[in-house]
Amino acid sequence: MTTAATSSVSEGSGETDSPYALSHLDALESEAVHIFREVAGEFEKPVILFSGGKDSIVMLHLALKAFAPAPVPFSLLHVDTGHNFPEVIDYRDRAVERHGLRLHVASVQDYIDAGKLKERPDGTRNPLQTVPLTEKIQSERFDAVFGGGRRDEEKARAKERVFSLRDEFSQWDPRRQRPELWQLYNGRHAPGEHVRVFPLSNWTELDVWQYIARENIELPEIYYAHERPVFSRNGMWLTAGDWGGPKDSETVETRLIRYRTVGDMSCTGAVDSDATTIEKVIAEIAASRLTERGATRADDKMSEAAMEDRKREGYF
Amino acid sequence: MSTTPAVEELAGLSATTLLRFATAGSVDDGKSTLVGRLLHDSKSVLVDQLEAVEHASRSRGAAEPDLALLTDGLRAEREQGITIDVAYRYFATPRRRFILADTPGHVQYTRNMVTGASTADLAVVLVDARNGVIEQTRRHAAVAALLRVPHVVLAVNKMDLVGYEESVFARIAEEFTAYAGELGVPEITAIPISALAGDNVVEPSANMDWYGGPTVLEHLETVPVSHDLTSCHARLPVQYVIRPQTAEHPDYRGYAGQIAAGTFRVGESVTVLPSGRTSKVAGIDLLGTPVDVAWTPQSVTLLLEDDIDVSRGDLIVPSHDAPATSQDVEATVCHVADTPLTVGQRVLLKHTTRTVKAIVKEIPSRLTLDDLSQHPSPGQLVANDIGRVKVRLAEALAIDTYADSRRTGSFLLIDPADGTTLAAGMAGESFATAEATKSVEDEDGWDF
Numbered sequence: 001m002t003t004a005a006t007s008s009v010s011e012g013s014g015e016t017d018s019p020y021a022l023s024h025l026d027a028l029e030s031e032a033v034h035i036f037r038e039v040a041g042e043f044e045k046p047v048i049l050f051s052g053g054k055d056s057i058v059m060l061h062l063a064l065k066a067f068a069p070a071p072v073p074f075s076l077l078h079v080d081t082g083h084n085f086p087e088v089i090d091y092r093d094r095a096v097e098r099h100g101l102r103l104h105v106a107s108v109q110d111y112i113d114a115g116k117l118k119e120r121p122d123g124t125r126n127p128l129q130t131v132p133l134t135e136k137i138q139s140e141r142f143d144a145v146f147g148g149g150r151r152d153e154e155k156a157r158a159k160e161r162v163f164s165l166r167d168e169f170s171q172w173d174p175r176r177q178r179p180e181l182w183q184l185y186n187g188r189h190a191p192g193e194h195v196r197v198f199p200l201s202n203w204t205e206l207d208v209w210q211y212i213a214r215e216n217i218e219l220p221e222i223y224y225a226h227e228r229p230v231f232s233r234n235g236m237w238l239t240a241g242d243w244g245g246p247k248d249s250e251t252v253e254t255r256l257i258r259y260r261t262v263g264d265m266s267c268t269g270a271v272d273s274d275a276t277t278i279e280k281v282i283a284e285i286a287a288s289r290l291t292e293r294g295a296t297r298a299d300d301k302m303s304e305a306a307m308e309d310r311k312r313e314g315y316f
Numbered sequence: 317m318s319t320t321p322a323v324e325e326l327a328g329l330s331a332t333t334l335l336r337f338a339t340a341g342s343v344d345d346g347k348s349t350l351v352g353r354l355l356h357d358s359k360s361v362l363v364d365q366l367e368a369v370e371h372a373s374r375s376r377g378a379a380e381p382d383l384a385l386l387t388d389g390l391r392a393e394r395e396q397g398i399t400i401d402v403a404y405r406y407f408a409t410p411r412r413r414f415i416l417a418d419t420p421g422h423v424q425y426t427r428n429m430v431t432g433a434s435t436a437d438l439a440v441v442l443v444d445a446r447n448g449v450i451e452q453t454r455r456h457a458a459v460a461a462l463l464r465v466p467h468v469v470l471a472v473n474k475m476d477l478v479g480y481e482e483s484v485f486a487r488i489a490e491e492f493t494a495y496a497g498e499l500g501v502p503e504i505t506a507i508p509i510s511a512l513a514g515d516n517v518v519e520p521s522a523n524m525d526w527y528g529g530p531t532v533l534e535h536l537e538t539v540p541v542s543h544d545l546t547s548c549h550a551r552l553p554v555q556y557v558i559r560p561q562t563a564e565h566p567d568y569r570g571y572a573g574q575i576a577a578g579t580f581r582v583g584e585s586v587t588v589l590p591s592g593r594t595s596k597v598a599g600i601d602l603l604g605t606p607v608d609v610a611w612t613p614q615s616v617t618l619l620l621e622d623d624i625d626v627s628r629g630d631l632i633v634p635s636h637d638a639p640a641t642s643q644d645v646e647a648t649v650c651h652v653a654d655t656p657l658t659v660g661q662r663v664l665l666k667h668t669t670r671t672v673k674a675i676v677k678e679i680p681s682r683l684t685l686d687d688l689s690q691h692p693s694p695g696q697l698v699a700n701d702i703g704r705v706k707v708r709l710a711e712a713l714a715i716d717t718y719a720d721s722r723r724t725g726s727f728l729l730i731d732p733a734d735g736t737t738l739a740a741g742m743a744g745e746s747f748a749t750a751e752a753t754k755s756v757e758d759e760d761g762w763d764f
Contacts, residue, residue, distance in 0.1 A: 020579075020611050021542045024334035024413040033603060033615040034574040037555040041628045041669065065603040066615070069568060070560035151404045158403040165735075174401065179427055179652045181434040181740045182726045183574070184666055188735030202415055204406045289363045 025211055029062065032199040034183060035162060036066040039144045039197055040073050042187045046144035046197075047104065047137075050076040050095075052088035053262035054219055055148030055200055058208055060095065061217050062199060063146075074146070075102035079133045081125040082109035083243040083265040091220040104140060106132035123244035124267045134170040137194055144187065146197050152204040153292065156308035162201045168192035172312050205260075205292045206285055213278045224281065225258045225273045236269030260285075260292050332408070333541050338417040338432035338465070340456040341442030346473045350442060350511040351405065351418055354533065357518040360407035402428045411537040426685075426700040427652040429459050430740055434726070437541050438467040440532070441492075445478045445508070448488045454495060455685040461499035461747055462648065462702065464722055467539050468501045471532060476510040480523040499688075500747050507532055545611050549639065549716065550578030551724045552632040553668030558617055570601060570617035571626050576668060576723040577716075578634075579611040580618065585635040588626050589714045594635055595622040612723070629670035631714050631724075641712040645674075648683075648718075648746035649705050649729065649739040651697040657705070657729070657738055658696040664730040665709060665741075673710035674729070680704045683746070697739070704746070705739075717744025 022030065039046050048063065050056045063072045078092060096103045108128050111117040117128050137145060151158045161177050163185045178186055187195050200208070212219065230237040230253065231246040238245055240252050243266050257270035258281070275281040341347035355361045405416040417432030433439055439460040443453050460468050470492045478484045489506035496504050507516055508527055515521035518533045530538070558570040580586075584597045599619040600610050610616045618632060626632070633639065645665075651657050657676060665674040682694040682703040690704075697703045707729075718725030729739040 020545045021333050021540075022614070024332050027334045027613065029603070030574060030613055030615040034555070034613075037572050037574075037615070038669070041556045066572070067556075067558055068601075068604045069562075069565045070558045152406045155403075158405065159401055177401065178737045179431045179740070181431055181652075181728065181737075182723065183435070184668075184726065184728050186666065186728060186730060186735065186737050188664075188730060190734065202404065202406070204408070204413075206408070207413075291364055 025207065025214060028203055028207055029065075029211070031183075031202065032059075032062045033066040035185070035197060035199040036063050036146075038185055039146070039187070040067070043144040043195070045140070045142050046074045046146065047077045047140070047142045048072075048074050048146040049133075049148065050078050050092065050103075051148075051262065052078070052084075052092040052095075052220060053148070054208055054212065054223060055150065057091075057095070057217060057219060058203075058211060059146060059148050059199060060099075061215060064099065071100060075104060077104045077106065077133075077136060077140075077142070077145070079129045079136075080105050080107045080109070081129060081264040081266075082107065082112075083125055083241070085220070085222055085239070085259075085262065085265060087220045087222050088262055091218075104136060106136035108132055122266075124264065125243075126264045126267050129264075130170075137170060138168075138192075142194060143189065144195050144197055146199065148200055149198045150200050150203050150205070150208075151198075160198060160201065162198055163187055164196040164198065165189055166194050166196055170194070172196075174308070174312075206282070209278070209282050209285060213282060220262065222259045222262065224278075225256055225276045227254050227256055228270065229254050230257060230270055237271070238269060239265050241265055332410075332412050334413045334415065335438065335536060335539065335541050336415045336417070336436050337438040337440060337536065338419055338429070338436040339440045339442065340419055340429050340432075340459070341440075341473075342444075342450070342452040345442040345444050346511045347418075347442050350440075350471065350473065350509070350517065350532075351416065353511050353514060353517045354416070355405060355407055357514070358407045358409055358533070360405075402432050409533065409537055414536060426455070426459065426702075427650060427740075429456065430463060430650045430652070433459055433463040433465050434722075434740065436463075436465050438469065438536070438539055439465045440469045440471050442471045442473050443488060443492070445472050445474045445484055445488065449491045449495065451686045453492065454687075457492065457496045457501065458499060458685040458688065461496065461501050462650075462742065464718065464742075465501075467503045467505070468496060469532065469535060470496075470504060470506040471511075472506060472508045473511050475508045475515060475521075475524065476513050480508075480515075480521075482524070482526045485524075485527075505529070505535055507535065545578055548578040548612075549637050549720060549724075550580055550634050551576040551668075551716070551721065552580060552616075552618060553670070553724070554626055554628055554630045554632060555669050556628060557626065568619075569623070570619050571630075571632060572615070572617045573632075573669070574615045575610060575612040577612050577721045579609055580616070580632075580634075581609045586618075586620070586632050587635045587638045588624065589631040589633060589638065590641050590712055591625065591630070593622075593624045593626075595620040595624055597621075629668075631668065631670075633714070639714040639716055641714045643709045643712045644677075645707045645709065645713075645715055645727075645741075645743055647705060647707070647727070647741040647743045649697070649703060649741045651699060651701045651703070651739045653731070653736050653738045654699050655731075655736075655738075656696040656698045662732065663707075663738060664732050665707060665713075665727050666730055667713050667715055667727040668724060670713065671730070672713065673732070674707045676705055676729075677708045678706040680706065705741070707741075715743045718742035719744055 108125050111132050149157055159174055161180045189195055229240050231250040237257055246252055258273040259270050275284045339347055403418045405418055407414050419429045419432035441456045472485050472488050485508040493504050508524055509516040516531045520531055552573050552575050554571045555573040558572050560568050582597050587594045598621040600607050601617040659679055661676045663674050664671050681690040681692050682701055716724040725743045727741040728737055731738055
């Protein structure tokens with residue numbers, strides 16, 4: 001046989017794709033819309049987890065497109081750690097208002113005030129979200145819960161299904177996941193169980209930003225470079241605030257920064273950046289040698305399996 | 317900030333396409349190394365991920381970073397040093413985006429390869445150049461053929477350990493191509509590589525100047541992702557009826573769904589199954605934008621001229637190309653659950669957006685992937701078995717053959733008691749060509 005060793009009865013390795021090939025963003029968008037519509041068709045009471053972060057903002061945008069010109073047939077749920085960026089809460093409330101949506105809030109502060117949760121010594125509230133989240137799911141009887149989790153974020157998330165069955169304790173058991181074949185999502189569940197649904201499973205951080213640019217989606221300003229008083233802790237720039245920082249040895253300085261992720265102030269770090277426009281943000285991410293969570297999340301660094309362990313307990 | 321052309325193009329909004337592919341290989345064929353090198357050389361492994369791997373490797377007492385830790389995401393996988401479940405990886409080059417279904421090579425996880433292959437446009441089958449085509453290789457080729465993955469790459473790995481000999485490669489490529497061709501794999505590309513040394517994975521090899529074909533990455537970047545759809549049977553499973561009933565849109569009634577196959581055009585005569593009612597396409601909304609024509613896999617909303625009864629689970633098809641409906645389905649299934657599938661069992665069958673009650677009437681045969689022999693009437697299928705089944709449905713469905721459409725020819729069998737996914741089904745003939753019908757005694761049982 002010849003050295004090229006290509007045996008082909010079709011057109012072979014063409015240099016161009018057919019006119020019917022979709023761009024990668026169109027393919028991802030179409031897949032995500034399909035997932036939203038499947039849930040709308042099969043579940044009684046779905047809800048979208050909405051933090052005001054870029055992934056949940058993209059989810060809401062996709063849901064709006066999926067059901068247009070009708071309104072989104074889901075409500076929103078925000079797990080409020082009590083340590084939010086004010087710009088993000090403001091964005092959340094405007095989004096709810098603009099699209100005539102219903103917002104549910106599960107408040108970590110309420111649980112602490114009631115003595116049902118204890119503040120951690122490190123002041124981080126991210127791990128405390130699991131109990132208010134899972135109790136809200138139970139009390140409201142949500143049977144499908146959309147999350148903005150992406151498989152590129154973290155190695156345990158790389159194992160997550162698009163439809164992820166959770167038991168009555170909201171637990172994820174990675175060894176007992178249903179195989180997910182073709183685009184046939186199996187959402188069957190017993191009363192008390194629910195399904196976590198991840199329409200952005202196959203998106204990367206860069207895809208999300210390119211989509212935001214293409215669709216001209218507004219974001220909270222903290223995603224773009226701005227000057228802010230921050231202090232350094234464990235190699236990350238944290239926002240000073242009454243949540244517990246800075247401590248004695250830490251000094252506040254004003255730096256030009258932006259956020260790659262948005263979460264609890266106590267564990268979401270800023271990155272030095274002069275990216276004031278979306279084009280600059282995209283160029284910065286494309287050139288970055290750090291992952292989104294590696295650069296900005298303290299909670300993932302607690303142990304090698306930190307994300308897996310939290311997901312097992314019911315985290316998203 | 318870097319301004320290399322690659323970054324510029326990545327950072328720009330150029331419409332690159334998406335290729336979904338799956339890898340398959342035995343435990344020691346070097347699959348992790350190949351995946352690691354594709355990720356690493358396409359700069360998809362970032363500094364903090366490498367640091368985490370180095371840290372974890374050191375804490376286990378290893379001298380060298382163990383790249384398998386990059387891809388083994390679960391605690392149990394790291395503890396046992398094996399890959400248990402499919403993981404999805406993402407990387408990009410300036411030419412294309414890739415979704416890699418990284419499937420375990422271990423024999424008892426055939427169902428995971430089926431899972432990975434079900435959405436793949438291409439499968440990479442890895443062999444060790446020293447061992448050549450072995451049972452596992454044939455099994456992987458058979459699964460790729462069964463799932464009708466359009467393109468198969470045979471990556472002959474560890475060429476460095478056979479002196480980069482052309483004759484070794486040629487012999488393996490020839491044997492595999494003959495076998496896979498017989499199964500009906502439409503396109504096979506064989507590439508000699510060393511994942512460890514980096515030969516022909518991303519960079520062309522300096523050690524094999526006798527090879528004139530593409531590197532693995534080059535092939536992944538240029539293989540066509542979709543074919544001419546004009547000849548396909550058009551199918552739109554209705555997912556959801558959009559009815560705003562607002563002052564602005566008092567009469568809007570749209571049928572939302574992802575086009576499963578083919579193309580739809582405004583003005584076309586369509587039939588709604590199973591009712592058989594007909595109408596014409598009055599408009600197509602592509603997520604808010606009216607278009608004249610739409611094709612798979614676009615998610616659209618179809619508007620019809622007549623106000624006919626259409627709901628979730630219905631199938632909209634061109635009137636001139638309506639499939640037959642039937643209550644009896646014969647299919648090849650891969651059993652994916654731990655409990656067996658038995659004759660007489662009551663199940664649910666999920667096909668596109670419709671789920672109906674069904675009963676397993678017959679299990680005519682079970683397939684040995686090693687030699688493609690059929691074992692008649694096995695009585696049941698257990699985890700990882702592939703076999704033929706006959707299913708009787710409570711309602712008639714329009715199921716295409718899997719050969720015609722991976723999307724409307726596939727289905728799930730589901731346990732009605734607890735919702736467990738039992739089996740992945742492919743309607744019609746299992747392989748593209750006449751399958752081997754050699755029947756042998758079932759003496760060694762089932763080893764996968």
